[in-house]
Amino acid sequence: MGPGETGLNYMQQLNQIVYPGIGKTTNDNDCFVKSRSIFFNGTTDFEQSIEEEMHRYQLIWENGYFLKTLKEISHILNGENYDWELDIDSKTKNTRSNYIKDAIITKFSKAPNFQNLLKEAYNKDLRNAITHTQYNLIQGGVVLTNIKGDNHQPFYGITFEKWEEIYSKAWFLLRYIFSGLKDIMELFMFHLRKKQSQVESPFSYQMVKNGSKHMHTILKEGTGGLFINEIALTISYISIFEI
Incomplete structure (x- = not known):
């Protein structure tokens, strides 16, 4: 972002x-x-x-x-x-x-x-x-x-x-x-690059909010888990507040 x-x-x-x-x-x-x-x-x-x-x-x-x-x-x-x-x-x-x-x-x-x-x-x-x-x-x-x-x-x-x-x-x-x-x-980003090397079949979808389109990329790992880059990025902010 x-x-x-x-x-x-x-x-x-x-x-x-x-x-x-x-x-x-x-x-x-x-x-x-x-x-x-x-x-x-x-x-x-x-x-x-x-x-x-x-x-x-x-x-x-x-x-x-x-x-x-x-x-x-x-x-x-x-x-x-x-x-x-x-x-x-x-x-x-x-x-x-x-x-x-x-x-x-x-x-x-x-x-x-x-x-x-x-x-x-x-x-x-x-x-x-x-x-x-x-x-x-x-x-x-x-x-x-x-x-x-x-x-x-x-x-x-x-x-x-x-x-x-x-x-x-x-x-x-x-x-x-x-x-x-x-x-x-x-x-x-370093973690994401490592994940991308293990990814199988990445795909994207659009989310429409208030008339605006936002692309979200889902990366499917070999383990079958989902990795949503925008969500992972925003969740990472929370570490600041582990007080």
Whole structure:
């Protein structure tokens, strides 16, 4: 299965997120404590590194191919059909935040550890603040001005330590979802090639879904078993969630 139109549209953006790496790193456990003495004016290296991370974070949760992949994996996890006609852009046209929460995260209840990871990596208020530039950096953390509190706490903020935790989980989630699926694909294709050398009389049939035709190849082995390549491929995704 190729990336499809959605994958092609978002592939360059995906590479922009992954290939430069997670961003600047340090072995200094006190780096955030030291940042409290920095005068933030928008030009410091510390501010630039946070801004770059925020840009990547925004791209992660706006990447349609990443969201489509998560949605398709949730279908497989719940024993549902792979949605060949899923148009993630039309599904998220009005609001991506609700779609991510209601159509993706809630669907991973059968994999609670993975679901918790999604909840920790996705922060709706933070994403919206970054998207609309409704935040600012202060000594100690990030103030989100899109969230209004009470008179005693007029704005909502998160510490830099918390931001790094959220961002790191989101970046590694995206990175290893695709590298994991790539590894599974390579293992599966190698296995399939071995199976093909033992095959007797392969044949194909068409499945029509919503007016679209999809070819399925059945390979009959010498043992008499059936090997359906599309089904085997999608089932292999489940190994990610053996948590």
